[in-house]
Amino acid sequence: xxxxxxxxxxxxxxxxxxxxxxxxxxxxxxxxxxxxxxxxxxxxxxxxxxxxxxxxxxxxxxxxxxxxxxxxxxxxxxxxxxxxxxxxxxxxxxxxxxxxxxxxxxxxxxxxxxxxxxxxxxxxxxxxxxxxxxxxxxxxxxxxxxxxxxxxxxxxxxxxxxxxxxxxxxxxxxxxxxxxxxxxxx
Amino acid sequence: xxxxxxxxxxxxxxxxxxxxxxxxxxxxxxxxxxxxxxxxxxxxxxxxxxxxxxxxxxxxxxxxxxxxxxxxxxxx
Numbered sequence: 044x045x046x047x048x049x050x051x052x053x054x055x056x057x058x059x060x061x062x063x064x065x066x067x068x069x070x071x072x073x074x075x076x077x078x079x080x081x082x083x084x085x086x087x088x089x090x091x092x093x094x095x096x097x098x099x100x101x102x103x104x105x106x107x108x109x110x111x112x113x114x115x116x117x118x119x120x121x122x123x124x125x126x127x128x129x130x131x132x133x134x135x136x137x138x139x140x141x142x143x144x145x146x147x148x149x150x151x152x153x154x155x156x157x158x159x160x161x162x163x164x165x166x167x168x169x170x171x172x173x174x175x176x177x178x179x180x181x182x183x184x185x186x187x188x189x190x191x192x193x194x195x196x197x198x199x200x201x202x203x204x205x206x207x208x209x210x211x212x213x214x215x216x217x218x219x220x221x222x223x224x225x226x227x228x229x
Numbered sequence: 230x231x232x233x234x235x236x237x238x239x240x241x242x243x244x245x246x247x248x249x250x251x252x253x254x255x256x257x258x259x260x261x262x263x264x265x266x267x268x269x270x271x272x273x274x275x276x277x278x279x280x281x282x283x284x285x286x287x288x289x290x291x292x293x294x295x296x297x298x299x300x301x302x303x304x305x
Contacts, residue, residue: 055279055282059279059282059283059286062286062290063286063289063290063293066290066293066294067286067289067290067292067293068293068297069292069293069296069297069300070300082296084289084293088282088285088286091282207285207289210285211281211282211285214281215278215281215282218267218274218277218278219274219278221267221271221274222271222274222275222278
């Protein structure tokens with residue numbers, strides 16, 4: 044059931060991620076790869092919101108990416124929708140890993156840390172595979188660039204989520220736990 | 230010579246970063262009091278969490294600004 048608090052979580056996540064999705068993109072060259080990786084900073088925020096508040100956080104990241112990608116000239120609706128759906132799927136994959144492993148987002152126990160270390164790259168890989176396979180079938184990229192795209196996606200998103208998300212989860216989860224919106228019941 | 234625009238923007242960023250640093254110090258100093266007050270005023274919890282997330286977002290926008298200067302996306 045949708046209530047005001049869930050909508051607020053989505054709105055806050057979207058509002059937070061939108062300026063980052065528009066302006067906080069840094070391309071980091073990867074040695075040996077003929078493309079730079081997009082250091083996708085908003086991912087760090089919507090991963091954290093999803094691990095705390097579930098699908099409502101992921102939905103906020105999806106909305107922010109969809110709106111932000113429309114800003115860039117030359118991107119077709121397919122590219123917006125493709126990237127935005129990828130950004131909906133990715134945090135939900137990480138959330139699923141936490142659920143399956145019975146881990147918690149405060150990253151205190153060994154199991155929590157392993158879930159984070161496994162879940163983030165797995166989520167980024169699934170997202171990269173989704174985005175670039177769809178792009179391939181729509182003719183946006185060619186086969187030789189497919190694996191480069193997937194690898195750069197994996198590296199760039201994972202790095203951003205680890206660097207931005209880890210301190211946020213470690214420092215704020217104890218506060219968020221007190222919220223009735225927190226999805227984990229210890 | 231640093232341009233006027235660059236000096237202006239850098240000053241705003243420096244002030245924003247300083248405000249965030251002061252806020253972190255304040256949070257540490259008032260940790261126990263906050264945890265006591267939040268028992269009766271639950272909305273403070275959300276304010277605290279969302280404020281920290283926004284502060285982190287501001288810091289990353291500052292990092293991205295200088296990163297994009299290095300990448301050549303922004304020229305001043």
